Amino acid sequence: MPFTLIKGKFHVRNYSPDGDSIRFEPDNAAFVQALPGGRPKFNARNHVQLRLEAIDTLETHYTPPSGGGVYHQPLTLANKAMDVLLDFVGITDVVWDVSHKTVVSANDGSPGYIVTRAIEKYGRPIAFAFAGDIDKEDGASIFLTPKKLRESYNYHALLQGLAYPTYYEGLFFDLRQTLDGAVAEAREQAKELHAVDGTNNGFDANSLVAITQDICIMPKLFRRLCEYMVNYGTAIGFKEKLAQSKEPVLDLVNNNFTHFDTFIEQDLDSAVIRLTRLPEQLIFDPMPARTVNTFSVLMNSEIDGALSETTIDRLVLGNLMQGLV
Missing domain, CATH: 2.40.50 (OB fold (Dihydrolipoamide Acetyltransferase, E2P))
Structure with missing residues (x-):
């Protein structure tokens, strides 16, 4: 197309x-x-x-x-x-x-x-x-073309190590492969983010200060974790809450549809978190059928006692009906 x-x-x-x-x-x-x-x-x-x-x-x-x-x-x-x-x-x-x-x-x-x-x-x-x-x-x-893509800011940001690859459904394979090459080069040379990134090595989210000032992690993971910590005051329990939102992803390693939380490693009573896939090994669903951010709804519902598991299942079903997951 x-x-x-x-x-x-x-x-x-x-x-x-x-x-x-x-x-x-x-x-x-x-x-x-x-x-x-x-x-x-x-x-x-x-x-x-x-x-x-x-x-x-x-x-x-x-x-x-x-x-x-x-x-x-x-x-x-x-x-x-x-x-x-x-x-x-x-x-x-x-x-x-x-x-x-x-x-x-x-x-x-x-x-x-x-x-x-x-x-x-x-x-x-x-x-x-x-x-x-x-x-x-x-x-x-x-x-x-991949050649033209290399002239874009998107490619440039990845090559300079100033952006995380975050792929969504619909990005063509040859373009993704070209972007992967930029990421691999930046990572091999430990450019910028890659010199300090804690996403895959694991990091201790012991406070908001830790993830806002000290630790560099994949922004999508940061947004989910930051919102959770703002509402709960701790990172403990984050993986379980993320699992409830059923955020769909395609795992390119096993070519399997699953959910984002599948690749979050966190013990029950620990604030230490690790993403077990490289960011470029995941393809996220843009979830057009979800008119709201389900994870954010969960944050409010936990406080207000308003959202049930059935409601989340219904939101995911909306995606299934669209053929997205």
């Missing part, structure tokens, strides 16, 4: 970008509107938030859906990924507010283009981002 090439400009002024999130203003919004999937969420400035395909960088300002404040992962590497993204797309002279969360001024509106196939359920184009211009017509249907 071909991708759609959409030309436009990248923007950060009055926004809070991070290493895998930036606003895009298409030259022709109709090309974005015509993409399959969800309805794109444009703001009054005709800007749409991108979800950069296949990568996840450290969180700079994560707000758990079930509440509890704003959290981040170790900021040195989180901010470096953000700086590299802005540099890659050609945005300069960036001035932040005092909290280093919102850009108050910048020389933005830099030209570039995205290559995308769909809009995800939150209204964001799932995109590979490229800087500059291309000698192809705006809105053209193209086949994204």
